[in-house]
Amino acid sequence: MxxxxxxxxxxxxxxxxxxxxxxxxxxxxxxxxxxxxxxxxxxxxxxxxxxxxxxxxxxxxxxxxxxxxxxxxxxxxxxxxxxxxYIPCGAIMIATNDEEKEIIENKYIPNAEANGVHVEWLDRDEVLEMNPAVTDEVIGALSIPGxxxxxxxxxxxxxxxxxxxxxxxxxxxxxxxxxxxxxxxxxxxxxxxxxxxxxxxxxxxxxxxxxxxxxxxxxxxxITPRKGQFILTEEEIEISQVILPVPTAKSKGTLISPVVFGGFLLGPTAEDQEDKEDNSTSAEGINQVLTSCEKLIPEAKKYETIRQFAGIRAVCxxxxxxxxxxxxxxxxxxxxxxxxxxxxxxxxxxxxxxxxxxxxxxxxxxxxxxxxxxPNLFDDSDENVGEIICLCRTITKSEITNALEGPIPPTTIDGVKRRTGATLGECQGNCCIPKIMDILNEYDLNHELPLKGLKDSPIAVKGGR
Incomplete structure (x- = not known):
């Protein structure tokens, strides 16, 4: 108590x-x-x-x-x-017809000016020069460089x-x-x-x-829970910025974005539901993501995905x-x-x-x-070398033990993933999860850290460890 x-x-x-x-x-x-x-x-x-x-x-x-x-x-x-x-890549909102261009000019440019955000209009050639994968139907785009x-x-x-x-x-x-x-x-x-x-x-x-x-x-x-389904791919996509559609009244729309730790993200959907914990994905939802993104980048439906996931955002x-x-x-x-x-x-x-x-x-x-x-968890000094645990992301054993010795250590495999990047690569943990479990078990035996999934008790982390 x-x-x-x-x-x-x-x-x-x-x-x-x-x-x-x-x-x-x-x-x-x-x-x-x-x-x-x-x-x-x-x-x-x-x-x-x-x-x-x-x-x-x-x-x-x-x-x-x-x-x-x-x-x-x-x-x-x-x-x-x-x-x-952090990558300051900027974003562009794609217009594929005069109606979308008019929405951008009459709504989003004045809105951005009212909020003090710099934006500018790019013509078709400028868009395709920076983002060759974008649809040929593009007539221009709103650039949001910030x-x-x-x-x-x-x-x-x-x-x-x-x-x-x-x-x-x-x-x-x-x-x-x-x-x-x-x-x-x-x-x-x-x-x-x-x-x-x-x-x-x-x-x-x-x-x-x-x-x-x-x-x-x-x-x-x-609060109403709204599910958003995403797809992660490691296909080579010729874009350098976040590619946005013209939003709808319900959602910012389905976008395509680079990911800081590699690959590209497509999504999300916008599905209102009653269950606050249902973050399942569905074939229908994934197809909706691909179909929507196809309007921005025609090759989207051909991309192989390495992961599908969903999040639930709070609509007030x-x-x-x-x-x-x-x-x-x-x-x-x-x-x-x-x-x-x-x-x-x-x-x-x-x-x-x-x-x-x-x-x-x-x-x-x-x-x-x-x-x-x-402190920097991903130390590049000579001491941070050794056995590579996650081949896809080149994550070493010392990076995982550094996380376990951090101010708030992970208590699950997912916790290790979110602190180190292990399991985020193409194999999605199939090769490295057994090694990570061995490290967690070894660390637990030596330090008595109660690990979720290995032991069932919650942990209390006191500041200043």
Whole structure:
């Protein structure tokens, strides 16, 4: 049982929750994050396009547009400080007829100008020079040079790693079953029998944020899960940028994008559903991705895929981000309704949440000893050589043991994948998973690390390991 009164507990171990934790770790606060899954980055944060959006198409004057604008000012420093793989490749929105061109000219160019995002029109020859694989039917495209791609796994982990280095506590495999209000704030009851007392709560629980909200009687918004199916291919595609369609009212549309760790991503679909955990793929969904992408790149249906996956994004009843105190208790701060731009807006969302906490009465006093940079997991020094475990991605045994000795060690095979890149290659782990399991077993015997899938108990990671 937790006896210490925390200043803030963040609920949710996705990219939004960990970004908030990182921000709060820069102050003199006692903070913790609770996540019901056995590892971080288990929800929408692991199954998205990996695109850093500028917000050119966000509704002007919306909270989403505000957070994206703040994030544009922060991402350069974040990628350097947190060692996040990042490629500023830009994006183009393809027009294949006069109607699509008119939509771009009348809607997206003025929208981008209202949000302070630089865009420009490219003619057909300019588009095909940079991206020869694009359809010959293209008549031009909107260029958004500020768009970029990054590794969402590293972003989520690095946010949390830095927070842990600065003393934050991260509780994995810890679902919340009840929240009681008290004179000091709240008591959280976890499904493992643990209790945490805290003055403030930040609700960053993604598709479950409405359910967490209802634990204190707040029914002010609802979340609808929307599935997006993706395809990953390692075919050679002659594009150098993110290729976007003209969006629909429901979705940004199915796109084709380079991936920072190799290959190309096609997707997503936009399928509203009731089940918040159904992230299955279907033949129908995969065919929809290929058919939609074929309109942008005619060869798309011929590509061989090495993986299909789906993510579930949170569609909020309010139509915008919900970042504010709860109507029931001002010490309970929502960071909810973050639909498809959570990765892109995470730095700005964290800034906004910190301000909301301060308005609610939390004193934010900067900790001069707090670190702002994470260590480099992929050390290229002479010591980081040896047996290659993942041939597809040239991942060595020392890189995996480095991850196991990091601030928040992996507890699953997927956790190793998201920290090192092992199993992400063409064989999708068929060759390296047995070796990784041997390393995990060996490490567990020597260090008594409870590993999910090998042992069943959740782990608690204390900051400053």
């Amino acid at each position: 937790q006896k210490e009164l925390k200043d803030v507990v963040v609920i949710g171990g996705g990219v939004v929750g960990t970004a908030i934790l990182r921000k709060l770790s820069l102050y003199n606060l006692s903070i913790a994050l609770v996540e019901k899954q056995p590892d971080l980055c288990e929800g929408a944060s692991k199954a998205n396009s990996g695109i850093i959006h500028t917000g050119f198409d966000a509704p002007p004057n919306s909270l989403e547009a505000k957070c994206l604008k703040r994030s544009r000012e922060l991402w350069s420093d974040y990628t350097e400080q947190l060692k996040i793989p 768009e970029a791609i990054c590794d969402p796994f590293t972003a989520t982990r690095s946010y949390a790693d830095l927070a842990a280095i600065n003393g934050a506590e991260v509780l994995l495999g810890s679902g919340i079953v009840k929240i009681n209000e008290a004179d000091y704030g709240f008591t959280l009851y976890l499904d493992n029998g643990q209790e945490i007392k805290t003055r403030y709560i930040v609700n960053a629980a993604g598709v479950y944020s409405d359910q967490i909200s209802r634990m204190i009687g707040d029914n002010s918004f609802t 009843s309010t139509g915008d981000y919900v970042i504010r105190p709860s109507e029931q208790n001002k010490q309970f701060i929502h960071a909810a309704g973050i639909r498809s731009t959570g990765l892109s807006a995470s730095p700005g969302i964290a800034e906004e949440v910190a301000e909301q906490l301060e308005i609610a009465g939390l004193k934010l006093e900067r900790n001069d000893a707090a670190k702002t940079e994470t």
